[in-house]
Amino acid sequence: MVILTSVLTTGALTLTACGSRDDDSKGGDSKTTVVIGVDAPLTGQNSATGLGIQYGVQIAVDDANKKNLVPGVTFKVKALDDKAVPATGQQNATALVADDSVLGVVGPLNSGVATQMQQVFDTAHLVEISPSNTAPELTQGKNWQTSKSRPYKSYFRTATTDALQGGFAADYAYNTLKKKKVFVVDDKQTYGAGLAKLFSASYTKSGGKIVGTDHVNTGDKDFSTLVTKIKNSGAELLYYGGQYDEAQILSKQLKDAGAKIPLFGGDGIFSDTYIQTAGKDSEGDLATSVGVPVDTLPAAKAFISTYKAKKYPGDYGTYGGYSYDAATAIIKAIGEVVKDGDVPDDARQQIVNKVQGVKFDGIAGPVAFDEYGDTTNKQLTVYQVTAGKWKAVKSGTYDAG
Numbered sequence: 001m002v003i004l005t006s007v008l009t010t011g012a013l014t015l016t017a018c019g020s021r022d023d024d025s026k027g028g029d030s031k032t033t034v035v036i037g038v039d040a041p042l043t044g045q046n047s048a049t050g051l052g053i054q055y056g057v058q059i060a061v062d063d064a065n066k067k068n069l070v071p072g073v074t075f076k077v078k079a080l081d082d083k084a085v086p087a088t089g090q091q092n093a094t095a096l097v098a099d100d101s102v103l104g105v106v107g108p109l110n111s112g113v114a115t116q117m118q119q120v121f122d123t124a125h126l127v128e129i130s131p132s133n134t135a136p137e138l139t140q141g142k143n144w145q146t147s148k149s150r151p152y153k154s155y156f157r158t159a160t161t162d163a164l165q166g167g168f169a170a171d172y173a174y175n176t177l178k179k180k181k182v183f184v185v186d187d188k189q190t191y192g193a194g195l196a197k198l199f200s201a202s203y204t205k206s207g208g209k210i211v212g213t214d215h216v217n218t219g220d221k222d223f224s225t226l227v228t229k230i231k232n233s234g235a236e237l238l239y240y241g242g243q244y245d246e247a248q249i250l251s252k253q254l255k256d257a258g259a260k261i262p263l264f265g266g267d268g269i270f271s272d273t274y275i276q277t278a279g280k281d282s283e284g285d286l287a288t289s290v291g292v293p294v295d296t297l298p299a300a301k302a303f304i305s306t307y308k309a310k311k312y313p314g315d316y317g318t319y320g321g322y323s324y325d326a327a328t329a330i331i332k333a334i335g336e337v338v339k340d341g342d343v344p345d346d347a348r349q350q351i352v353n354k355v356q357g358v359k360f361d362g363i364a365g366p367v368a369f370d371e372y373g374d375t376t377n378k379q380l381t382v383y384q385v386t387a388g389k390w391k392a393v394k395s396g397t398y399d400a401g
Helices: 002-009 047-067 086-098 118-123 162-176 190-206 224-233 244-256 272-282 298-309 316-337 347-356
Strands: 020-023 030-040 073-081 102-106 128-130 155-157 181-186 209-215 237-241 263-265 286-290 359-362 365-368 380-386 389-396
Touching: 030 047, 030 086, 030 316, 047 073, 047 298, 047 316, 073 086, 086 102, 086 118, 102 316, 102 347, 118 155, 128 316, 162 190, 162 237, 162 286, 162 380, 162 389, 181 190, 181 224, 190 209, 190 237, 209 224, 224 244, 237 244, 244 263, 244 272, 272 389, 298 316, 316 347, 316 359, 316 365
Parallel strands: 030 073, 030 102, 102 128, 128 155, 181 209, 181 237, 237 263, 263 286
Antiparallel strands: 020 030, 286 380, 359 365, 380 389
């Protein structure tokens, strides 16, 4: 907070997003450089999905420059590593606000990190679109279950919320898998704990029984005591709220101990890295994720081809398409505000307003935002590990009631 206060009191509130002028290398014409910021874990915890976000944005920016979508503007990407640490995310937000060439930000990956970034961006009227945050309170306020209230006008997301994802998973576990007894574990983080709570509420409402609950810490690697508890509980399924880093180890140790029950998680475990680490022990495990499989969408073919051809690191399958669409939404809004490279003094505020009204067909589905900044695309998918790969087994929407 000391860093945040320092920046705000030295003039971040009055920054004008004036961009910078440079010479177009092809024709010598002067163009304004506009930066799209990215915040995600690019190293360490969750970095596979974080890198997928970074390079999803990079491809969108390259496409915009190639097609000259905004005449007089050259777009560039500025990617900062938050390491999945909220305090680092806040520092990154402060740094992006202080760079007056930044007119929009894509990220972060983690909902817990977002809680520390939202106010920094909103105070500076800098638009932020997350391709992956799913905690309902980020857009609908702390009392979202009883009285929705949008806390920050500059925050949007292209991913749907856990209010839908948790119930979607619970419905599948009880009605499709016919699992009547579930053990629930979470990582005590904003995303994981929230998702586990929503799953549990929907599951018990359906008639299922929660036979035990527990928590882990991020970075834990020895789950022997927890595995014994799960094994002795008689659970037919383990539901895990958290990221793949711990889930992949927990799944392996659970199966190695003889508890041959599937682990079911949210989009935080939906990554090829999960399968690579858990190996054959991941077979039969399940995950929900936002949207429908990007590999099945005709509009995403060029994006996937480019990602593979450039040999970008990370996992494009989870949030790459949503990151591309988030960046495109910002670019389209900039195109309505910045004319012939001329960036008005209140460009950031104007861009926030334009993003609110954006509407187009993205590569991962339709892109538009409701009055809370949430995506209007409510599609979800259940995946299961089959023959060493994630296979979609059900897609649809869920009414949270």
